[in-house]
Amino acid sequence: MAAHYILIVWLTFWADLLQFVHCAQTSLPVRRITGKFVFPPQRSNGRDENDRKLFSKFHSNTQQVASRALELGCHRRGDQHTTKYTVIYQVMYVTDISIGMPPQPSRAIIDITQSNLFVHSINCTDHIQEWEVENCLYHLMYDSVASSTYQSNLTPARLHYYGVYTWGNLSQDTVHIGDISVEKHVFQEATMWHPGYMIDWDEQYDSVLGLSHLRARNTYDNFDVSSLLENMVRQNTLDRNVFAIRHPRTDADEGQLILGGVDDSITRSVIKLALVDSPLDGDDSNFIAFASAGWVVAASSLTLGAYLD
Numbered sequence: 001m002a003a004h005y006i007l008i009v010w011l012t013f014w015a016d017l018l019q020f021v022h023c024a025q026t027s028l029p030v031r032r033i034t035g036k037f038v039f040p041p042q043r044s045n046g047r048d049e050n051d052r053k054l055f056s057k058f059h060s061n062t063q064q065v066a067s068r069a070l071e072l073g074c075h076r077r078g079d080q081h082t083t084k085y086t087v088i089y090q091v092m093y094v095t096d097i098s099i100g101m102p103p104q105p106s107r108a109i110i111d112i113t114q115s116n117l118f119v120h121s122i123n124c125t126d127h128i129q130e131w132e133v134e135n136c137l138y139h140l141m142y143d144s145v146a147s148s149t150y151q152s153n154l155t156p157a158r159l160h161y162y163g164v165y166t167w168g169n170l171s172q173d174t175v176h177i178g179d180i181s182v183e184k185h186v187f188q189e190a191t192m193w194h195p196g197y198m199i200d201w202d203e204q205y206d207s208v209l210g211l212s213h214l215r216a217r218n219t220y221d222n223f224d225v226s227s228l229l230e231n232m233v234r235q236n237t238l239d240r241n242v243f244a245i246r247h248p249r250t251d252a253d254e255g256q257l258i259l260g261g262v263d264d265s266i267t268r269s270v271i272k273l274a275l276v277d278s279p280l281d282g283d284d285s286n287f288i289a290f291a292s293a294g295w296v297v298a299a300s301s302l303t304l305g306a307y308l309d
Contacts, residue, residue, distance in 0.1 A: 025239040026178030028095045030110065030255035032248040033204050035090045090162065093247060094205050095257055098176045099187075100147030106140050106206045110245065110257060113293040114210035115227035116218075117175070117187035118159050118166055124191050135193045138203030142189060149174045149183075157188045160220035164202050166190035175228060177209065180237045180259060186225045211243060213275070213294025232259065273297040 093110045099119060106119055122143040124136035144150040153170040160166075168190040175182045195202050210216075210227040217224075232238055238260035246266070248255035256263070276296040 024179050024237060025258065025260035026180050028178045028257045028259075030245065030248060030257050031094045032251050032253065032255070033092045033094055034251055035092065035202075035204070036087055092205065093245070093255065095209060097207065097209055099142055100144070100173050101149040102146075103176050104140070104142055104147065106142070107204070108207040108209040109205050110209050110211065112211045112295055113216055113290045114161070114208045115212040115215045115230070115293065116159055116221060116223065116225060117185065117207060117210060117228060118161070118168075118190050119187060119207045120193060121168055121189040121191045123189075124168075124193060126191070132192060132194065135195065135202075139193070139206045141206075144171055144173070144189065147173055151184065153186065155223065157223040158221065159188055159190070159223075160218060161208065163195060165194045165220075167192040167194075170223060170225070177228065177259065180232065182228055182231045182235060182237065185228065185231055188223065214292060216289060216293040218289050 094107055095110055096105060097108045098105050119142040120136055120139045122141045122145075124141060125133050144152075151172040153172055155170040156168075157170050158165070158167045166188065168188050170186055171189040172184055172186050175185045175187070193202075211229045212227045213229070215224050215226065215230075226234075229243070233241060240260055242258075242261055244256075244258045244262040246256040246263070274297065275294065276298055
């Protein structure tokens with residue numbers, strides 16, 4: 001079983017909340033997506049004419065610019081200088097969820113550091129700027145009018161997630177994850193979806209399945225709500241306060257997300273570690289965003305052995 005990586009989280013800190021009423025276990029397939037961030041260079045003396053054209057296209061069509069930069073091999077040779085583009089690869093793991101009644105499908109990134117759920121609103125297509133509307137048309141969109149379980153909130157909300165900026169309002173509805181339904185979950189209904197970097201993968205997902213233990217902090221987000229995992233526990237929807245992820249090794253493989261249990265045929269041993277409950281401080285916003293999700297343990301040292309493929 002060396003080819004499989006398993007993340008198993010025991011939610012023992014919520015054990016006192018668990019009452020075995022209407023509990024369930026569900027399993028969902030997981031897909032891997034490998035995307036790219038493409039960053040142009042920063043110059044103190046301004047950009048040349050070709051760079052201005054490139055950035056002009058970026059603001060009108062993000063996908064076109066990212067593709068163009070990659071066609072150039074992430075560098076361009078000019079008459080007097082060479083322009084190099086920095087490429088960062090991002091691996092994401094995606095599964096399918098749905099919202100409302102009847103359920104409306106959405107493709108969600110599985111993220112143990114995220115608490116805020118966001119979805120594309122059907123109203124995203126009402127924007128006056130055509131290029132902003134195009135950013136939404138790549139995605140599955142949520143129509144609150146079509147859902148019998150929708151409850152209005154309308155609190156203004158903005159969010160930043162890995163190079164994508166969203167604006168909209170808070171809404172409340174039932175979220176379906178496999179055989180589990182989370183009722184009255186609060187999320188952002190995004191009426192504007194704006195990729196902030198040259199990225200080539202944002203059309204491959206529509207939302208985030210947040211599995212954070214605590215409400216993760218983000219310096220840009222102006223709202224802070226419970227994660228889907230928190231509400232699953234509060235509403236007693238899980239057989240056991242456990243979830244497990246088997247990551248696909250390539251974009252062609254299929255992994256697995258289990259909520260409420262584990263795959264006992266793969267699990268060989270259990271390591272129990274106490275979570276650190278003390279507040280985290282510091283000036284590193286990226287570190288705080290990850291660490292504030294609550295999956296933090298104390299470690300005095302870390303050793304990595306040989307890599308097994």
